[in-house]
Amino acid sequence: MPRPRRRSRDGEAPARAPSIDLVLAGRLLVGGHIQPMEVGIGADGRILAIGKSLRGGERHDVGDSIILPSAVDCHAHFRDPGPPDAPETFDSGTRQAALGGIGAAVDMPNTTPPTTTVDRLSDKADRAQGRIAVDLLLYAGLTAPERVAPLSRHAAGFKLYMSPTTDIEPPRMERLPALLSAAAATRLPVHVHAEEPRLFRETTELEGTEGWNARRPPEAEMQAFERLHPLPGGLRLHVAHVTLPSLASRIFREGESFEVTPQHLLLSAGRGADARWKVNPPLREPPAAAELWEMFRRGLIPILASDHAPQSAEVKSRPFFDAPSGMPGAETMLPLFLARVRDAELDLSVLVRAVADRPARLLGLPQGRIAIGHRANLLVVDFRKRAEIHANALHAPCGWTAFEGWPAILPREHYLDGRRIVEDGEYVGAHEGRLLRPEFAPGAAPAS
Numbered sequence: 001m002p003r004p005r006r007r008s009r010d011g012e013a014p015a016r017a018p019s020i021d022l023v024l025a026g027r028l029l030v031g032g033h034i035q036p037m038e039v040g041i042g043a044d045g046r047i048l049a050i051g052k053s054l055r056g057g058e059r060h061d062v063g064d065s066i067i068l069p070s071a072v073d074c075h076a077h078f079r080d081p082g083p084p085d086a087p088e089t090f091d092s093g094t095r096q097a098a099l100g101g102i103g104a105a106v107d108m109p110n111t112t113p114p115t116t117t118v119d120r121l122s123d124k125a126d127r128a129q130g131r132i133a134v135d136l137l138l139y140a141g142l143t144a145p146e147r148v149a150p151l152s153r154h155a156a157g158f159k160l161y162m163s164p165t166t167d168i169e170p171p172r173m174e175r176l177p178a179l180l181s182a183a184a185a186t187r188l189p190v191h192v193h194a195e196e197p198r199l200f201r202e203t204t205e206l207e208g209t210e211g212w213n214a215r216r217p218p219e220a221e222m223q224a225f226e227r228l229h230p231l232p233g234g235l236r237l238h239v240a241h242v243t244l245p246s247l248a249s250r251i252f253r254e255g256e257s258f259e260v261t262p263q264h265l266l267l268s269a270g271r272g273a274d275a276r277w278k279v280n281p282p283l284r285e286p287p288a289a290a291e292l293w294e295m296f297r298r299g300l301i302p303i304l305a306s307d308h309a310p311q312s313a314e315v316k317s318r319p320f321f322d323a324p325s326g327m328p329g330a331e332t333m334l335p336l337f338l339a340r341v342r343d344a345e346l347d348l349s350v351l352v353r354a355v356a357d358r359p360a361r362l363l364g365l366p367q368g369r370i371a372i373g374h375r376a377n378l379l380v381v382d383f384r385k386r387a388e389i390h391a392n393a394l395h396a397p398c399g400w401t402a403f404e405g406w407p408a409i410l411p412r413e414h415y416l417d418g419r420r421i422v423e424d425g426e427y428v429g430a431h432e433g434r435l436l437r438p439e440f441a442p443g444a445a446p447a448s
Contacts, residue, residue, distance in 0.1 A: 019042070021043045022059075026062035037052065048372065066382075071100075072365065072367065073306050077310075078094065080128075087311055090127065091131045094136065099410075100333060110141070132433035136435055137436050139156060145179050157363070162196065189238050195220045225251070236443055237257065244292075261304070263307070268286040269286075276402050297347075304355045310327065310397070335408035335411075362442060366440070377416055379414055389401055416433070
């Protein structure tokens with residue numbers, strides 16, 4: 001005879017515990033070691049259980065493949081809205097992110113027109129609905145103190161450009177303290193492009209990437225960071241695409257957040273006049289890139305971000321100094337570094353923290369870790385299947401990559417809230433990505 005259900009003091013039956021809909025079995029990174037484990041996922045797309053042997057729902061065993069949290073990309077430019085000939089859209093950009101193992105990405109506001117008002121932010125959100133393959137966080141441009149509070153009720157964070165970008169001019173020096181104070185009051189993350197344009201040089205005898213490094217010199221990056229100080233209390237500062245080991249060391253000591261990009265870790269100045277390697281800030285000299293890589297390898301750089309910023313092959317074929325800056329990276333960022341893990345050049349724990357856990361904490365998202373209560377945004381990675389990056393096999397409409405021929409490990413499967421969106425390297429989702437804002441205090445640790 002079945003036992004009667006217990007009732008609470010007010011006579012109501014207690015709510016049933018959520019049941020597991022899907023068990024994903026494979027190998028997990030636990031305490032720095034890879035071991036056989038299983039992940040139980042509920043109907044709401046959250047992780048309900050982690051253990052050696054779970055029961056309930058459908059079971060999917062991925063064998064010796066490793067289950068990792070999806071990446072969270074703090075820095076992407078999906079160019080939407082943009083001109084008719086824009087080299088990217090929400091559809092194409094987020095599809096690349098999904099295939100590259102990114103489950104959530106920050107979309108920056110230097111679009112055409114720039115996302116600097118509530119109306120433009122709302123229009124951008126409307127454009128994204130039903131067209132995004134992964135989750136998006138829409139950032140607003142930090143341009144005027146009086147706009148900050150209204151924008152903060154809709155944006156996931158802010159971007160401050162200290163050098164000119166698409167239709168966004170840097171703030172005047174005397175307005176910067178008021179702007180930062182207004183942003184600090186919102187408690188939202190503030191990402192900063194730190195370059196001081198007053199130190200840019202118009203001409204140089206050097207050409208190509210070396211010349212670009214001379215025109216936008218390292219001291220411009222350091223001086224822009226100096227201009228931010230003293231920081232107002234409560235400001236959640238995040239410095240984008242740091243290229244200087246000395247600046248990275250300083251920000252690390254001061255306890256602020258910052259990111260590096262694959263291009264500044266793996267590429268360096270000296271590649272000639274090919275504008276595909278033109279980015280802002282510039283690629284630095286080989287010794288600086290090597291030192292930055294060593295810092296990353298040792299876990300001294302908190303976040304890896306793509307700065308996915310595609311340009312068409314046509315405009316990149318112009319003379320170097322006439323061509324626009326930027327390169328695609330959403331589909332290649334994580335695979336490049338998984339290959340470094342495979343070759344024992346990088347510890348998997350260091351990579352997962354930099355590409356998933358820490359950016360999720362910065363953005364206030366309950367993901368980036370395989371933990372109970374977190375979203376089941378998960379990857380299946382088979383390190384035995386080494387590949388090479390080739391533009392004709394990627395999904396970027398621009399049709400090129402700076403990493404042609406480089407080794408890569410591509411995710412075998414990708415799950416968004418427990419739903420499979422990538423299978424055997426093909427996108428099989430239904431563009432069910434969501435627009436996100438912080439769910440807990442950015443920078444803090446979510447409950448698990």
